[in-house]
Amino acid sequence: MRTALFPRMAALVLATGTAVTVMAACSSSDSGNSASGSVTISVNCQPPTSDPIDRKAFNDDIAIFEKAHPNIHIQPKDEFPCDDPKTFDAKLAGGQMENVFYVYYTDVAHVISEGQAADINSDVSGVKGLGDIQTSTLGVFKGPNGHLYGLPKTNYSMGLLYNRALFTQAGLDPNSPPATWDDVRTDAKKIAALGNGIVGYADYSASNQGGWHFTAELYSQGGSMVSSNGKEAAFNDAAGKAVLTNLQQMRWTDNSMGTKQLLTIPDVQAMMGAGKLGMYVAAPDNLPTLVKQYQGSYNNLAIAPMPGDHATLLGGDGYMFNVKDTPAQIQAGIQWLQFENLTPGAGQFNYQRSAANGSPVGLPEPDLWKGSTATADDQAKAKYANVPSQNDQDFITAMKTKQGKIEPVDAQQIYSVLDGVMSAVLTNQGANIDQLLSDASTKVNSLLANQ
């Protein structure tokens, strides 16, 4: 056995604090503005060197942008992952956060509440197409005062990712994916009956991902994770019970979820890529991962709308502005983001370049736009599509009308609690769903009360 005497976690926990101190001491107060009127901004989430195609595209975009805006200089940073929740606070506190920094939707409220993001409400009036960004997506970046603190980059909504080939083998119609959770259960049973280690339906139950999927499935059943004021748990109801009962029946009555549980994203993606899994809940951004990393095929993979008539979980990422930015840096940052992330035909929406690079074009998301901009983007995407987007047509159509709900406040903490519930149902045949929901609800209430 190892012989570490000192409680190592003390050092681990305090490492964050030490990092803050050290970084604060080292931080510079460079305003980024020069006397000549030029402005320099640091921007993170440059694609890493391990992703040379996307990195080159990003760098090319910087060159194009700087040529068009000779007074603006972009300093890209290529940290990976772009946003690590474990170091996010330390970086903010240490003054090391970039002028324009990457965030997940789940970070936004926290950053605003800590006063670490600049209010850009009065700076965005000149952003073309701002009014064409979907209201729910833009709303993520608004603070309690209704002001805007950031701009979105991508969005996703959860659906049901499925293997068309296994549907066919099981005698199911791959063009009619399950529309309700009862359908999911029926189809999963038929797919699992193929044998040879094939699993009908899989779900996560560890590393906070179980709680995340519980949330997505709860929304699809018409439930909510927290009360409207965000102060109390709200999942201990009929919708929460329906989610868990459905999983319990698939796992233990139908035996359509396999025996291996405590699954996380890579486990399930590996199963799907290897053709051993019929369905799982996912966003469309899983499709390129399944193809690039797990030898899946776009022809065999498809995404359907989230089962049920209710809402689906929304998520995504974007950029916010350091509260210490000068007005010139904020303006420069907005112009850069507008070019790179919010202009059809340019930056991330340069489908011609993506197709030439062999990157997938024609996936359902990101789907940031509404109105005429959405139409123009759809047409451009269709023109250069290199994946069978007809496989995902139901999803694309449904997303126009399906209600999207964002993640709850303090999402990761709540997901951590619900991991236990998901793993209990999937590993313990006699799990008492009512008791599990009640216990989890009590714990989440305690968490929320302490925030």
Added chain:
Amino acid sequence: MVATTDLAPRPVSAPARAPRAAGRRGRRVGTNLTAYALLAGGVLCFALFSWYPTIRTFLLAFQHTNFVGASQWVGWKNFHRLFADPEFVDAWRNSFEFTGVALVLGFGVPFVLAVVLNELRHWKTLFRLLVYLPVMIPPAVVAILWKWFYDPGNGLFNEVLKGVGLPTSSWTNSTHTAIVSLVLVSTWANLGGTTLIYLAALQNIPTELYEAAELDGANLLQRVRHVTVPQTRYVMLMLLLLQIVATMQEFTTPFIMTGGGPQDATVTVLYLIYKYAFVYFDYGTACALTIMLFAFLGIFSALYLRLTRNAD
């Protein structure tokens, strides 16, 4: 003048010795300065990365902080929060269970292995290498490897069990077997080091003692009981303490293999500290739990050393 000089009392030797003493002091200071300079790096590292975090941990345990805004003094609130958390009791229970099972496997098995290795007459080096090999595999790799072994569907262990007609197990997927499964991993990964320490202790036992025991008609078990165990007692007692302290701080295997599941059955105290700090971002409560674990292990170690010293 000469006589007078000869008869006159000798002046106090201090003025004559002073230069020599000052020189010695100077050399001592010079030598010490070099030593202090060499020591400074280590002291600085300890101060910055060990003592300072320890002191701040104690302070933060009574504060609410997110390292962004100003910290607030909250008294015992972080401790109250822990006591109200049902996972707190689970985590301690899981850690004690892990430690208990690890004592059976991780303490007994290396000792037996060391005795067997010590008795080998051929292929000694090869077997020692084989026993020690797992220690050289990074812990994360070990955890991922065993995760595959434990796959209830088509993992190595269940395939072997099926092959010999035995019932399969859910391993880490069951609340009943998860802890034992993790202890097996930890034992396999770490027993090499413990075995080598036992082996070194065994090889220090004078062979005359075994010869005398054999002449007295002692069989193998009796030789182990009456010679090996008493002669290695101090090493065993120290390793037992170190193992308890280490296993109470188990983190890597549950973090990678089970994520604390199923149903929090493998959330250890250290894992709960991690969750408070890096999932809930409640650094104060994480520090409160850290000092509770620190206090428990400190008191336990002090009592253990006192009791075992008295036993001598």
